[in-house]
Amino acid sequence: MASVSLSGVHKRFGDTHVVRGVDLDIADGEFLVLVGSSGCGKSTLLRMLAGLEQPSSGSIAIGGRVVNDVAPRDRDIAMVFQSYALYPHMTVRENMGFGLKVRGAAAPEIDAAVADAARVLDIVHLLDRKPKEMSGGQRQRVAMGRALVRKPKVFLFDEPLSNLDASLRGQMRVELKRLHAKLGVTTVYVTHDQVEAMTLADRIALLDKGVVQQVGTPAELYDWPANRFTARFLGSPGMNFVEAELRDGRVFAPGVDVPVVAELLAEGTTDGPVWIGVRPHDLRLEVGGAAGAIEAEVDVLEPMGWETHAHLRVGDARWTARFDAADAASLTPRGRVRCSVAPRSARLFARDDERALYRAPGPT
Ligand SMILES: Nc1ncnc2c1ncn2[C@@H]1O[C@H](COP(=O)(O)OP(=O)(O)OP(=O)(O)O)[C@@H](O)[C@H]1O
Ligand SMILES: [Mg+2]
Numbered sequence: 054m055a056s057v058s059l060s061g062v063h064k065r066f067g068d069t070h071v072v073r074g075v076d077l078d079i080a081d082g083e084f085l086v087l088v089g090s091s092g093c094g095k096s097t098l099l100r101m102l103a104g105l106e107q108p109s110s111g112s113i114a115i116g117g118r119v120v121n122d123v124a125p126r127d128r129d130i131a132m133v134f135q136s137y138a139l140y141p142h143m144t145v146r147e148n149m150g151f152g153l154k155v156r157g158a159a160a161p162e163i164d165a166a167v168a169d170a171a172r173v174l175d176i177v178h179l180l181d182r183k184p185k186e187m188s189g190g191q192r193q194r195v196a197m198g199r200a201l202v203r204k205p206k207v208f209l210f211d212e213p214l215s216n217l218d219a220s221l222r223g224q225m226r227v228e229l230k231r232l233h234a235k236l237g238v239t240t241v242y243v244t245h246d247q248v249e250a251m252t253l254a255d256r257i258a259l260l261d262k263g264v265v266q267q268v269g270t271p272a273e274l275y276d277w278p279a280n281r282f283t284a285r286f287l288g289s290p291g292m293n294f295v296e297a298e299l300r301d302g303r304v305f306a307p308g309v310d311v312p313v314v315a316e317l318l319a320e321g322t323t324d325g326p327v328w329i330g331v332r333p334h335d336l337r338l339e340v341g342g343a344a345g346a347i348e349a350e351v352d353v354l355e356p357m358g359w360e361t362h363a364h365l366r367v368g369d370a371r372w373t374a375r376f377d378a379a380d381a382a383s384l385t386p387r388g389r390v391r392c393s394v395a396p397r398s399a400r401l402f403a404r405d406d407e408r409a410l411y412r413a414p415g416p417t
Contacts, residue, residue, distance in 0.1 A: 054239055055116030055129065055206035056081045057102065062111035064097050064263075071097050073263040075111070082237045088250040088286075089260035095243040098260070099209050102241060103132050116206055126156075128207075131200035135212040137192045139184040139199075145171075146180040149198045163202075170201035173232065190221045197232075210242040214249065226252055247287050251275065259283055277413035281328060281402045284409075290333050290362065293372035296404065297329040304329050304401065307368030308348040312396045317411040326404040333362070335398040336374040338381065339391040347372075347392040351384050365390065 057079040064072035072094045079085045087095050100106040101113060104125035112119050120128050131152075139148050149170060150163040158166075171177045174194045184192055193213060200208060213229075214222045230253060233240055244250055250257050251271045259266045259274060259282075267279040271287075278284035284292045297306035301324070304311045309329060336347065349365035349372065361381035365372045374392060376384075384390060401410040 086254035131205035137196035281407035
């Protein structure tokens, strides 16, 4: 196993500056998810780790050794792509053993490695099939098997589940997690799917336009986003925002009046324009006419059975709230609602550069 470290990594394709100064230290055995929207440079970063692409500047180290000039096959990595890229004329056994075979491994060694990987992935019964005789999920498992037999120090995954249907994706997510717990191989996993990022990662690195926005555990990014971009990216339905005014220890906007939690406020924060952000599940419906911190008009109600998603208008902004189904039963479209929000669960962001103005409380 090995740590992975990127330092000052840039990548330009002609005039396009795709990766713009990435520093990232991935610990031995860690499962790091690189997440971001389409075109933000995830695959390019991963391909540089694999050696399929050269950084324009900066250095990449695997296991403490700078590998900028090391060929892909000598980096001790194995990559799994979205397209499984299995050889159609070969059986599963041959597909899985092929990488070792071209490296000149002896037949008994290949057989043993394939048998091992097949057991781990629960595909022993598929070993004599050809790719076309299997489902997408089974093929994806074979593609992982092909990576496993190499016993790499680092696994690189590029959207490995995005060709699968939703339920299979969920199932494979759990299997990937189990596999990582069992093998403990350092893993860098690229996805644009925030659910995969949240559920799989030890730590997430969120990328936007080639720049890392925040690195941390899923809980750190979800609970204490460093900026409004991170706050928006994670969570579904997403965090609600409205332009507001910070004044005398309170945050005001049309229909909004929430006290500031002084000890969470970043140093140097002054009164003035801010964004306030509230997650849909942090809005509580106030029944019985108690004065609420958020006053809104109901637009559309979406009953889910176990809860109701209420689409609201807060001033000019559109918000979503997740209410208890029973509480929401009395709501009607175009009616008014009052909600409360615990001041500690609201988030504040600067209006100019959108950085977080609330910081995670230190360890207590
Ligand atoms: N070989 C190349 N030549 C020129 N531009 C490239 C090349 N490879 C990638 N790019 C550009 O670099 C940017 C980042 O591409 P990349 O494939 O890394 O994005 P991504 O985050 O993986 O996106 P997706 O989620 O769609 O896979 C894109 O704008 C892409 O067009
Ligand atoms: Mg990509």
